[in-house]
Amino acid sequence: MDVNEFAANYYRKRKDTDSLKWDALKERYGDENLLPLWVADTEFSVPDAVQQALQTKIKQGIFGYSLVPEDYFSTYENWQKRHHQQTFAKEWLFFSTGVVQALYDLVDCFTEKGEAILIQPPVYYPFFNVIQDKKRQLVTSDLISGPNNYRMDFADLEKKIKKYQVKLSILCSPHNPVGRVWKSEELRTYLNICTKNNVLVIADEIHSDLILPGNQFVSAAEIAKEEGVLENVVICNAPSKTFNLASLLNAHIWIPHVKQRESYQNWCQENRHTENSSLGQIAAQAAYQSGDQWLNNFLALVTQNYNWIKEQLYQYIPQIEVTDLQGTYLLWLDLRKWIPPEKVKYYIQDQAKLAVDFGEWFSTETKGFIRINLATSLANLRLVVKCLVEVNKMVKFEENYSKSNKRRHYKNE
Ligand SMILES: Cc1ncc(COP(=O)(O)O)c(C=O)c1O
Incomplete structure (x- = not known):
């Protein structure tokens, strides 16, 4: 076609x-x-396979509480291997109704009111909202523009992290709105600066499957693995941008380190008891399988x-x-x-x-x-x-x- x-x-x-x-x-x-x-x-x-999978479920006509489909993770794992040659582990995975909701939850879980959170404008505006709504301190390190695109300002990033004692940084990768697919070396420098200064990185990788020819997406988790600093990253992604599924409310939070996972589980116990989106997961699995x-x-x-x-x-x-x-x-x-x-x-x-x-x-x-x-x-x-x-x-x-x-x-x- x-x-x-x-x-x-x-x-x-x-x-x-x-x-x-x-x-x-x-x-x-x-x-x-x-x-x-x-x-x-x-x-x-x-994709047709997604429509079919949803139709089968709808025909059954039952939308009671559901489990995560058995092959969900292995289907996703194969997708990741085929598209990005990278692996995430099953035990890292938590579900959320959306990446923005996940950011609100993770900010709540991993920082206290008044603590500093860094972002790199121009950037997806809910990043500003989450920091302000959660009453954290907004710290910005602007991307540098030109000639035809943008790059990170590492000197400014480190200066701001130190000056404001930043606790957490939200990375947009690929970057909305400037359309950058960050290169491994850029991610490595960014992650090393964050790690050196005890800054937890939440990488919003929702656009990771939307890569134009000539570019290669690398997850922050992959670089963190190579650098031995997996405890310093949490990844959010979803099938929603890739396959136009936003209203089916199924997104992923990947937390590689056991201590961070425990913190998040404890936080969820107090704050979040949302069920899985059955239709969202059925659609995602079909998309990852056949899309x-x-x-x-x-x-x-x-x-x-x-x-x-x-x-x-x-x-x-x-x-x-x-x-x-x-x-x-x-x-x-x-x-x-x-x-x-x-x-x-x-x-x-x-x-x-x-x-x-x-x-x-x-x-x-x-x-x-x-x-x-x-x-x-x-x-x-x-x-x-x-x-x-x-x-x-x-x-x-x-x-x-x-x-x-x-x-x-x-x-x-
Ligand atoms: C970088 C980024 N994160 C998150 C979202 C929204 O994700 P969700 O609909 O899962 O909350 C968008 C939507 O445009 C986005 O561009």
């Missing part, structure tokens, strides 16, 4: 299906007539969309800087050389009619950027480019108008 066949077979219209992305536009953006390119889910239906080809096709589509829109923007609005996309399906665009940051909402939302994630949601330093979701049809992306090209005419007109106005003022002075 080529990319076009995949799109034709799996693309679904989601408007009026109680989709957060499509049906909450009025509530979230104040305008229901926008093309949604925001929240990180996709317009593509799940390889679907994922290949999906990644080919994301790659095609990325190359296409990059080319189009370069051709028609070269002032927009397109960040290199190594992983995820979320593209980070710097509009600052094109339009003033304070006018991004006006041009992008009010005029182009696009619902995007705004740069300032991810960092106070990135107003003037937007994040757009590429996991959609080429037809939708054509519309995006068409709307941006129209807006560009307005931008040019207004620039010329204000220039000629300035000239007039000058003459009159």
Whole structure:
């Protein structure tokens, strides 16, 4: 199946299906007539095997308390070996209803109120929320930008860790929104700095299966194993981004060290008695078992969309800087050389009619950027480019108008 066949077979219209992305536009953006390119889910239906597995369960018609399917772990283990040549151990695994929920729980479990937690903006905004909501101290070490992407600022990271006595650091790997797939050496340096300073690392690896050609994902657990510091990492991941299963509420927390596991189990005893999501686990297992080809096709589509829109923007609005996309399906665009940051909402939302994630949601330093979701049809992306090209005419007109106005003022002075 080529990319076009995949799109034709799996693309679904989601408007009026109680989709957060499509049906909450009025509530979230104040305008229901926008093309949604925001929240990180996709317009593509799940692999056939997942639908079949769910249908079998639904036909049975019983949704009582359930056990984790017997082969769940071995199926996942094989998936990990096939895709990332890495191994996690069964006893490390805990389930959660979502990675964001897991972050709230882990922060609660492994830190006290007022203790410092470090993140690397621009970054997925719930990382800020969890630290603030849990009344911990927010410490940031900004990523360094340029030329086409971002890197970690290790000197600043270490300085901040020491200065604020950071207890925990949340790593986004691959990184949302900048699309970096961290290299082994980057992870090693990051982990060594954290370990040296007794900082526990929670690695959010939810995008780990969404890797574009030419890049290789490595789990922080793999590097920690090589460095002999497994006690210093906890990994969160899930099948939800990979296979578009977010609302089935099945995510993984992997805690390699026995002492940390005991702490988490004790914490759960006091705070968390959530049952497993049976449908979520059935879907995940079927996806891990039989979703390889679907994922290949999906990644080919994301790659095609990325190359296409990059080319189009370069051709028609070269002032927009397109960040290199190594992983995820979320593209980070710097509009600052094109339009003033304070006018991004006006041009992008009010005029182009696009619902995007705004740069300032991810960092106070990135107003003037937007994040757009590429996991959609080429037809939708054509519309995006068409709307941006129209807006560009307005931008040019207004620039010329204000220039000629300035000239007039000058003459009159
Ligand atoms: C880095 C990252 N973590 C977590 C999530 C959300 O995970 P969940 O739906 O499992 O809470 C997202 C969704 O976009 C994400 O990008």
